[in-house]
Amino acid sequence: MSAASSAPATATAFVPTSYPEATRLAIDTVRTLAMDAVQAAESGHPGTPMALAPLAYRLYTTHMRHDPAAPAWADRDRFVLSAGHASLLVYGTLHLAGYPLTLDDIRNFRQWKSATPGHPEVHHTAGVETTTGPLGQGLANAVGFAVAEAHLAAQFNRDGHAIVDHYTYFIAGDGCLMEGISHEASSFAGHQKLGKLIGFFDDNHITIDGGTNLSCSDDVAKRFEAYGWQTLHIADVNDLDAIDAAIAAAKAETSKPTMIVTRTQIGYGSPHRQGTSKAHGEPLGNDEILLTKQSYGWQWTEPFYVPDEARAHWQELVAERAATHAEWNTRWKAYQQAEPALAAELERRYHGQLPAGLDAAFPSFDAKSGNVASRAASGVVLNAIAPVMPELVGGSADLAGSNLTTVKGAPFFMPESRAGRNFAFGIREHAMGAIMNGMALHGGTVPYGGTFLVFSDYMRPAIRLAALMGAHVIYVFTHDSIGLGEDGPTHQPVEHLAALRCIPNLLVLRPADADEVTEAWRIAATHKTGPVALVLTRQKLSYFDCASRAAAGVKRGAYIQADTTGDVDVVLLASGSEVEIALAARATLAVDGISARVVSCPSLELFAMQDAEYRASVLPAGIPRVAIEAASPASWYRWIGDNGIVIGIETFGASAPYGTLYQELGITADAVTAAAKRLLADGTP
Numbered sequence: 021m022s023a024a025s026s027a028p029a030t031a032t033a034f035v036p037t038s039y040p041e042a043t044r045l046a047i048d049t050v051r052t053l054a055m056d057a058v059q060a061a062e063s064g065h066p067g068t069p070m071a072l073a074p075l076a077y078r079l080y081t082t083h084m085r086h087d088p089a090a091p092a093w094a095d096r097d098r099f100v101l102s103a104g105h106a107s108l109l110v111y112g113t114l115h116l117a118g119y120p121l122t123l124d125d126i127r128n129f130r131q132w133k134s135a136t137p138g139h140p141e142v143h144h145t146a147g148v149e150t151t152t153g154p155l156g157q158g159l160a161n162a163v164g165f166a167v168a169e170a171h172l173a174a175q176f177n178r179d180g181h182a183i184v185d186h187y188t189y190f191i192a193g194d195g196c197l198m199e200g201i202s203h204e205a206s207s208f209a210g211h212q213k214l215g216k217l218i219g220f221f222d223d224n225h226i227t228i229d230g231g232t233n234l235s236c237s238d239d240v241a242k243r244f245e246a247y248g249w250q251t252l253h254i255a256d257v258n259d260l261d262a263i264d265a266a267i268a269a270a271k272a273e274t275s276k277p278t279m280i281v282t283r284t285q286i287g288y289g290s291p292h293r294q295g296t297s298k299a300h301g302e303p304l305g306n307d308e309i310l311l312t313k314q315s316y317g318w319q320w321t322e323p324f325y326v327p328d329e330a331r332a333h334w335q336e337l338v339a340e341r342a343a344t345h346a347e348w349n350t351r352w353k354a355y356q357q358a359e360p361a362l363a364a365e366l367e368r369r370y371h372g373q374l375p376a377g378l379d380a381a382f383p384s385f386d387a388k389s390g391n392v393a394s395r396a397a398s399g400v401v402l403n404a405i406a407p408v409m410p411e412l413v414g415g416s417a418d419l420a421g422s423n424l425t426t427v428k429g430a431p432f433f434m435p436e437s438r439a440g441r442n443f444a445f446g447i448r449e450h451a452m453g454a455i456m457n458g459m460a461l462h463g464g465t466v467p468y469g470g471t472f473l474v475f476s477d478y479m480r481p482a483i484r485l486a487a488l489m490g491a492h493v494i495y496v497f498t499h500d501s502i503g504l505g506e507d508g509p510t511h512q513p514v515e516h517l518a519a520l521r522c523i524p525n526l527l528v529l530r531p532a533d534a535d536e537v538t539e540a541w542r543i544a545a546t547h548k549t550g551p552v553a554l555v556l557t558r559q560k561l562s563y564f565d566c567a568s569r570a571a572a573g574v575k576r577g578a579y580i581q582a583d584t585t586g587d588v589d590v591v592l593l594a595s596g597s598e599v600e601i602a603l604a605a606r607a608t609l610a611v612d613g614i615s616a617r618v619v620s621c622p623s624l625e626l627f628a629m630q631d632a633e634y635r636a637s638v639l640p641a642g643i644p645r646v647a648i649e650a651a652s653p654a655s656w657y658r659w660i661g662d663n664g665i666v667i668g669i670e671t672f673g674a675s676a677p678y679g680t681l682y683q684e685l686g687i688t689a690d691a692v693t694a695a696a697k698r699l700l701a702d703g704t705p
């Protein structure tokens with residue numbers, strides 16, 4: 021993608037590389053497995069694994085500290101294939117390196133329940149660190165891995181005991197670098213001087229649609245220099261000495277991340293496809309595979325053939341890499357002896373165990389302290405639990421003063437204060453989301469990040485991946501409705517709640533008062549199997565003074581906030597700031613002799629997980645329901661029944677004081693009262 025380069029229109033000439041025989045076979049086996057697997061699956065991306073095989077080979081046999089027998093060993097080097105479509109590069113490498121990935125797994129590439137999905141998926145294939153495929157995310161995850169390493173090293177290493185000490189490597193393609201997230205994440209990494217982050221740019225001048233000269237003329241090296249990275253070049257990825265020299269230079273530069281611009285030929289060795297976009301994402305075809313194997317001097321026609329010499333060579337070299345694990349184990353024992361408390365704490369954090377005393381640290385509110393915006397209550401809760409939960413680290417995308425995400429008195433994570441737990445992510449929501457994912461997957465930290473709810477759109481791809489990966493991350497989304505007032509429709513979320521609630525495995529919590537905020541944070545801090553979005557108001561909320569009810573109810577997603585003593589005539593459902601509107605409507609209805617139950621619904625996902633009996637106890641069958649939320653009504657239709665009414669917003673908001681907006685857009689107790697009466701009068705909405 022460099023300014024000087026132009027993409028070749030036709031296949032480039034293939035020049036075989038001369039290696040010692042075992043090395044040649046070891047590298048070519050990665051290539052042949054990739055082409056055979058794509059051919060068998062009749063789909064996939066052969067060209068990029070074929071090109072990058074020497075780099076993966078050199079990383080896994082010569083440079084990385086890793087142990088196939090312990091893929092999750094804490095101090096391993098991390099490798100992220102940001103160009104996730106080239107997944108066979110990882111699968112072939114892991115198989116040959118001796119990870120628990122069989123040849124049959126590779127034969128089953130892209131098949132139902134196989135260990136080799138189309139794109140690498142964490143927790144699915146041992147040795148895969150993060151799920152990649154949406155281009156650019158992996159690069160930003162890698163930044164998060166490097167952040168977590170630097171932070172934990174500062175917290176836990178002691179003189180003579182560098183117990184957290186590993187590198188993060190990534191490979192990014194043109195696609196990753198064209199995506200905007202790469203700018204945000206790389207800018208952050210450069211500013212943070214993450215010296216143990218080493219990236220390779222797969223500079224092959226090709227994307228799907230053709231040469232990169234169709235769409236891009238960036239000078240990648242200049243771009244990364246401008247971010248404060250060291251930049252290096254490898255003129256030909258097949259030059260193993262050049263790879264070694266670049267990695268040595270990358271490691272020698274400890275105060276900057278390094279980007280190594282690496283020239284490659286997509287579809288390396290394929291007589292008719294090398295250097296063309298045809299090599300990117302389709303099977304080569306049996307004839308072309310044979311020709312390509314011939315060009316390598318490959319003697320076997322049988323697909324998926326792994327020469328003994330290749331396997332033996334991989335295993336011999338990887339055994340030396342695995343020795344780094346044994347060596348670390350020795351150092352870990354010495355650390356345990358010298359620093360038993362720190363060692364136990366690091367172990368706890370790596371295992372994701374909750375700290376002692378967490379439950380008791382959650383604050384309680386009263387009539388004086390509780391009459392606050394839910395974002396303010398959130399700041400109080402965060403500061404109360406921070407001292408007992410040091411792994412809770414995070415900040416905001418430049419809205420810390422609004423999101424109230426700062427742990428008071430604690431330093432910021434900066435090059436000169438790596439132990440700092442407060443993070444200034446800058447105005448980089450998308451990268452913030454993906455960096456948080458990397459930090460969570462690394463282990464040892466539970467990251468949180470704040471912005472306005474409306475800007476969750478800017479980080480949505482990373483939120484989706486957090487949910488897909490089951491990453492324990494927490495979003496602090498404030499200014500959660502038209503209730504933010506004067507900033508106007510650009511800043512007022514309408515469809516965002518419904519859109520977030522659609523993401524599988526994302527818990528969305530919109531607490532209604534300070535006590536519900538406490539309970540929402542309790543869930544967020546302890547819910548380890550996926551992300552949690554806390555959705556909080558800018559404006560003040562009433563305090564309900566029902567802490568025990570909130571404690572029992574919030575975790576069930578919805579619960580009875582106010583009930584009648586006799587029969588229930590109508591059920592009013594609401595979340596967050598609209599619960600107090602529902603309570604006001606209930607009072608008005610009572611004057612007219614109508615008994616309304618108010619159900620506070622902080623999390624529709626949690627409520628959906630409850631058993632039918634509980635759900636029916638909260639929402640009795642046959643009783644009319646009215647739901648109110650200052651947002652798109654889409655989320656509520658499941659809960660109101662065929663004849664229910666949702667009072668929501670199906671337009672954009674406007675710039676005005678929030679009280680006016682609620683009136684003008686009809687998010688009022690009067691609207692709820694009228695709807696309830698309409699339902700009770702004729703049973704139809």
Ligand SMILES: Cc1ncc(C[n+]2csc(CCOP(=O)(O)OP(=O)(O)O)c2C)c(N)n1
Binds near residue numbers: 153156228286
């Ligand atoms: C965010 C995102 N947009 C689009 C795609 C679809 N896609 C997959 S690979 C690719 C081209 C990437 O080009 P490059 O990074 O140069 O990969 P190479 O051709 O070298 O394999 C595209 C557009 C994607 N995976 N992610």
